[in-house]
Amino acid sequence: MTTHFNKLFVKKIEKSTADCAIITLDVPMDLRSTFKFTQGQYLTLKAEINGQEVRRSYSLCSSPLDDEWKVGIKKVEGGLFSTFANEVLKEGDILEVMPPEGKFYVDIDSEQQRNFVAFAAGSGITPMVSIIKTHLASEPKSTFKLFYINQKASTVILKEELEALKNRYMDRFEIYYFLTKQQRSVPFLNGRLSTEKLDTIFKSICDIEMIDHYFICGPEAMIHLVKDYLAEANVKTEQIHFELFGTDQKKQNKKKEALQSSFKGKVCDLTVIEGGKSMQIKMEQGSDNVLDVALNNSADLPFACKGGVCATCKAKVVEGSVDMLLSYGLEPDEIEDGYILTCQSIPTSDKLIVDFDI
Numbered sequence: 306m307t308t309h310f311n312k313l314f315v316k317k318i319e320k321s322t323a324d325c326a327i328i329t330l331d332v333p334m335d336l337r338s339t340f341k342f343t344q345g346q347y348l349t350l351k352a353e354i355n356g357q358e359v360r361r362s363y364s365l366c367s368s369p370l371d372d373e374w375k376v377g378i379k380k381v382e383g384g385l386f387s388t389f390a391n392e393v394l395k396e397g398d399i400l401e402v403m404p405p406e407g408k409f410y411v412d413i414d415s416e417q418q419r420n421f422v423a424f425a426a427g428s429g430i431t432p433m434v435s436i437i438k439t440h441l442a443s444e445p446k447s448t449f450k451l452f453y454i455n456q457k458a459s460t461v462i463l464k465e466e467l468e469a470l471k472n473r474y475m476d477r478f479e480i481y482y483f484l485t486k487q488q489r490s491v492p493f494l495n496g497r498l499s500t501e502k503l504d505t506i507f508k509s510i511c512d513i514e515m516i517d518h519y520f521i522c523g524p525e526a527m528i529h530l531v532k533d534y535l536a537e538a539n540v541k542t543e544q545i546h547f548e549l550f551g552t553d554q555k556k557q558n559k560k561k562e563a564l565q566s567s568f569k570g571k572v573c574d575l576t577v578i579e580g581g582k583s584m585q586i587k588m589e590q591g592s593d594n595v596l597d598v599a600l601n602n603s604a605d606l607p608f609a610c611k612g613g614v615c616a617t618c619k620a621k622v623v624e625g626s627v628d629m630l631l632s633y634g635l636e637p638d639e640i641e642d643g644y645i646l647t648c649q650s651i652p653t654s655d656k657l658i659v660d661f662d663i
């Protein structure tokens with residue numbers, strides 16, 4: 306698969322909070338089928354910023370029912386694309402955009418009465434709004450409970466949209482706002498999620514036996530906390546859906562450094578196969594990830610997030626071994642079959658053959 310970008314006009318930019326821009330993209334009629342999406346999917350955007358090509362993936366916060374393509378981009382400290390989107394980008398500008406991707410959803414079934422629970426932190430709310438809106442509108446008997454964590458009331462992204470949904474589906478949608486840097490009179494709603502808070506949620510607010518699916522979106526620590534809690538409570542893996550927003554960079558850097566020192570001086574003969582062509586590269590084992598090494602050698606390979614989440618850079622190891630820093634974008638059976646995320650894979654063998662065509 307070669308990455309294909311389309312040029313789209315920025316139709317509208319609205320501010321959801323002081324540092325979060327909601328960007329509506331203008332998808333022309335002839336690209337509507339290419340950009341058809343499912344609730345919870347994301348778009349990969351590309352722009353040239355200070356002479357450098359930058360790609361980032363952002364979840365669609367609109368519903369497929371809206372016939373609108375909106376992404377929410379929260380400015381993060383030192384974030385190249387997010388700062389550009391919040392401070393430089395204007396209505397009428399052009400962005401390069403890849404068609405929607407992602408598996409963070411369950412199929413709509415309008416016949417069913419299902420109970421969904423969502424946990425979101427910060428900008429992790431963006432896919433949730435799309436998911437919640439679509440299920441509530443398309444499944445007239447289904448319910449949603451949202452537990453939404455933010456620092457302060459002023460940083461709550463997409464609050465208006467959520468409140469509008471709550472007013473519209475009063476008997477089927479509940480929201481619990483948690484604030485970590487602002488105290489309120491209900492102690493339960495102050496601070497981050499914790500095992501104690503989850504105990505309270507599942508004792509007093511949700512009956513774990515009655516929940517069909519869980520959606521979790523936010524930082525790694527929150528995802529682990531909720532996932533592990535649910536697994537402990539015997540919730541099946543197929544009922545738990547998560548999307549990672551932001552990874553623990555320090556942990557990854559440590560792992561990288563350890564690999565670099567243990568494989569120092571050892572050579573790897575890397576072969577990358579893509580589009581029927583193969584490329585040979587000599588590199589040091591443990592030194593860098595397969596994707597970056599190949600891109601630096603002018604390979605044309607598919608990638609988007611470079612953060613181990615989207616799986617656009619997925620390929621199969623035909624021979625040799627790698628150490629993967631993160632593997633959230635892969636299913637356990639894919640890992641067993643030898644698939645890797647090349648942006649996260651550091652060669653650890655004398656010979657490595659990686660095939661993007663399988």
Ligand code: FES
Pocket residue numbers: 607608609610611612613614615616617618619634646647648649
């Ligand atoms: S580019 Fe997204 S997982 Fe590698």
